[in-house]
Amino acid sequence: MTTIVTTSPAFGTIGRVPEAIAERDWTLIRCTDTDKPQGGVGEHLDTMEIMVVGLIGADKNLINNAPRLKAILKHGVGVDNIDIPAATAKGIPVINAPGTNANAVAELVLGSMLSLARRIPMVHKVVVEGGWQRHVGSEIEGKTLGIVGLGCIGRSLAAKAVALGMRVVASDLKPDMEFVEKHGIELRSLDELLSEADYVSLHVFGGKDNSKLIGAEQIALMKPTAYLLNFARGEIVDLDALAAALDKEELLGAAIDAYEQEPPDISHPIFKHPRVVFTPHSGADTKESVERMGLMNVQDIDAVLAGEPSPRVLNPEIYK
Template sequence: MTVILTTSPGFGKHGRVPERLKELGWELIRCVDTSLPDGGVSAHIARADYMVVGLVPVTAQMLEGATKLKAVLKHGVGVDNIDIPACTARGLPVANTPGANADAVAELAVGMMLSLARNIPAGHQSVVTGGWDRKVGSQIGGKTLGIVGLGNIGRSLARMARGMGMTVVATDPYADKAFAADNGIELVDLDDLLGRADYVSLHVFGGAGNASLINADKLRLMKPTARLLNLARGEVVDLDALAEALNEGRLGGAGIDAYIKEPPETTHPIFSHPRVVFMPHSGADTVEAVENVGLMNIADIEELMAGGKPRRVLNPDVFES
């Protein structure tokens, strides 16, 4: 029997994925114990044929016990928590699911913008606690959205924002210039974007290259009324600098869906700020998106089992050795 080990809480639970796994007769082992550094992987890794990865890092040390493992697949897009060179050294293909959850993440970004613009969390709290605090908000139509990272998610968000009457500017060294031109998106550098945007939405990969991409110096470039959204990775934003900017009135608000440590340490002052909306890394958590991602993972496993070379593999050199 094929054994699938997953560190994703959602893999195999939604849409057509559970039935498909049942049809295939695969055994699914779920390792999501947040009290353990590896989610419980070490107790089962020796039995696994394939690993479907959530947020638990895949390290060279973890792979030492993976004697049967044939491939590592990300239940999502970002692979910054997978040691791809270590996988390659062991001959393990690594694949992700680009585009499968783009609309879901983009929709949450829109939801965060609306929450901040119309004070939705505070309004809800006011009503349910017996108050009637009617705060005057703002409309997002006519505002400028700056998208940092014009990949699948960024492009989906751009289309939605344009449909709501927003002006969109974007920065991405690998941007699809034809898409930008066709959708009226101006491509600019990061500093220009930060200075012009009313909302800045981050959609870049994590890792050392983007650590503190938005730091104290970058925050000083933003309008005092602007709002920052991080639906990327926690390390992309310097939370100390963000809290300082908010406390000093140099930024209008923020929406955060990604954290360096998850769940985060809520003792940090950012978590008590009234102009910040938080979500528990839920950008990709829709039934439709989780189903899409799971079915793509399954399709790639089936292709690998049949001796194929899935096009989503990120280290195709493993097939040449």
């Protein structure tokens, strides 16, 4: 019997995934207690064979003290909370689930754009409080969407935006030119994109290389009528600079789904702005997305237990 420890609240709970786990007679232990270090994973290091990571990660100490650990999988895409070098040193494959959350995140971005354009959270609050303050918003058709990062999520968002009549400009180090040409996307440098776009949506990896990618200097390039959307990682945006720009009306609004600290410290000035839409890092949280992730994780666990490499392994050098 294989013991799987997960720090994801959703892994193995939705769709066909619970049945798939039961059919394989795996033992699934969920460690999501925020009052315990790493959710309580430390209590199961001696028996853990597979770790499925959620927002609580796998650091070097955990990896080095799990003697039976055969693989680390991410129930999602971003692996910035997994110490891949430490896993590689132990010969442990690290595997994520690319593309499984792309549609879910892209749809939430579009929903946030519409919420900002029509001030939906604000007018909802007015109505339920007994008021009748109407607001003249704007349409997203004909507007320019700037996408920073044309990975799976960025491409899904771009295709939907084009279908809604938006002009799409994008910045990417290695763009998929076939996709770009098919959808009429215009490539730009980051600075050019920031100056042109009515909506700027961020879809790049986190980590030190992209820390404060969008700061005061970059925000200053944006139109005062533009919106900034961060559905990637919290460290990518300098929240101090964003709050200051909103205070000075140098930016019209923002939508934020990812934070450096989660849950975030709501004493930060950004959380007092009525022109910002907040969501709790829930871009991937749809039944369909969670099921796709879980089934892909199950498929990769099968491969690991059979001694086969997964096509999604992020450190393939362990097989050499």
